[in-house]
Amino acid sequence: MTPKKLFLFLLLCLVATAGFSQSQTGPLIRIMVSPAKADGIYTTGEEIQFDVAVYKFGKLVPQAAITFAAGPEMMEPTHSGTLTLKEGTGKIKAGKMSVPGFVRCKVSYTENGVSYENTGTAGIEPEQIQPTTKLPEDFRAFWDAKKRELADIPLEPTLTLIPEKSTHHSDVYHVSFKNVSGRIYGILTKPKKPGKYPALLVVPGAGVRPYQELHADKDIITLQIGIHGVPVNLYQSSLYQDLAQGALANYNTFNLEDRERYYYKRVYLGCIRAVDFIFSLESFDGTQIGVMGGSQGGALSIVTASLDHRIKYLVSYYPALSDLTGYLHGRAGGWPHLFRNAYTNQTAKIETSYYYDVVNFARFVDIPGLYSFGFNDNVCPPTSMYAAYNVIPSEKSLSLYQDAAHWRYAEQSQEGDQWMLEKLGVR
Structure with missing residues (x-):
């Protein structure tokens, strides 16, 4: 092979493999912060301590000078200072709490002008937290009354096959159906083989985005919905970003002063309408149906199960919209932190929040549920999530991943999927 041909060959190889060799990045310094107690849980009046370690290239950094700030989560710190970690490890004393809740410790370390940080969170009798x-x-x-209003509206469903998303096992459709205002759009996955199947409704996290097919290799009907009344199959479109930054920016605050017009009215009812749609499908078995989601979706799974007694099982990851008034009582409130700023603390808005707070729906959940979250979540603070979890009267399981923030481990997702599929009888 001539030098010119060799050069062209190597160039083609480089172009062909470019998509598989993109660079990845990671932090040079890793700070580990965790409660000193193995389970991360303390009692009221007990001294709270955190273990801290600073690593570089997998080795402890000797004489690491750190700063720390600790206190009730989402509140101003009550303990702060500096500490030099002689061997790269040490302990931070974070005081005591006289009431159930959570204490969060933030640690910072600077090297060569670059600052690194991480947090750890300890629970204080969290199962005693009240809303x-x-x-x-x-x-x-x-x-x-709102459900009766919804029932009077015809479903008028549309199903459009998406051939490129369909598989040998399942057909995938872009669907829509009428809601109390506008329509709800979603992605439906339905087995090709004639028969009757269980169903799973997947409710969305916050934001505006397209959605994909789910469980296309299993004998189950899945419906993943959007909540904003716009199509969810525009995968290459900038529409979602435009809406998120424009017309739907801060949608979670729209008409908060009026319980009849608050944005989540159509959202909560839209989830019930999605159950109506599933029950309209000839291939649905008519009984076995579950709901699951994370964050805003974790909230919607609880709301749907509470409002619609056709739901048999629920999985809720780090539920949002829980104990929204926490900030008015000197502690963390749930996402979207409506009352963290004084300008939102208007009587009418507070009164409306009572009708939409997930805690009040959780009080009436009467089916088995799996709930899962972490202590380090600063989007949906664990104080707010426990306020909802603790009032659920039905059979419930809490799977804690203590160091998780507003994300979940692959094993955590697998656990929830397996739990739900087993309940629905899907192998």
């Missing part, structure tokens, strides 16, 4: 939100006397009557 701050109020349950309106007409809470159930309010939502019963």
Whole structure:
């Protein structure tokens, strides 16, 4: 091979493999922070301590000078200072708490002008955390009336096959159906083989985005919905970014002063309408149906199970919209942190929040559920999530991944999927 041909050959190889050799990055310094107690849980009045270690190239950094700040999560720190870790490890004393809750410790380390940080969070009798939100006397009557309003609206479903997404096992459709205002759009996955199948409704996290098919290799119907009344199959479109930064920016605050017009009214009812749609499918077995989601979706899974007694099982990861009024009582409130800033603390908005707070839906959940989250979550603070979890009266399991933040481990997702599929009888 001539030098010119060799050069061309190597160039073609480089182009062909470019998509498989993209660079990855990671932090040079890794800070590990965790409660000194193995389970991360303390009692009220007990001294709280955190273990801290600083690593570089997998080795402890001797004489690492750190700064730390600790206190109730999402609140101003009550303990702060500096500490030199002689051998790269040490302990931080974070005081005591007289009431159930969480203490978070943030550690920072600077090297060559670059700052690195990480957090650890300890629970203080978290199973004793009680909600701050109020349950309106007409809470159930309010939502019963809205469900009757929804029932009077024809479903008018549309199903459009997506051939490129379909598999040898399942057909995939872009679907829509009428809601109390506008339509709900989603991605439906349905086995090709004639028969009756269980179903899973997957409700979305916050934001505006397209959605993909799920469980296309299994004998189950899955429906993943969006909540904003826009198609969810525009995979290469900038529409979602434009909406997120424009017309739907801060949608979670829209009309908060009016319980009849608050944005989540159509969202909560849209989840019920998605169950209506599943029940309209000839291939649905008519009984076995579950709901699952994370963050906003974790909230919607609880809401859907509470409002719609056709749901048999639920999985909720780090549920948002829980104990929204926490900030008004000097502690962390749930996402979207509506009352963290004084300008939102208007009586009408607070009163509306009671009708949409996940805690108040959790009180009426009467089916088995798996719940999972971590202590380091700063989007959906664990104080708010425990406020909802602790009032659930039905069979429930809590799978903790203590050091997880607002994300989940692959094993955590697998655990939830396996739990749900086994409940629904899917192999």
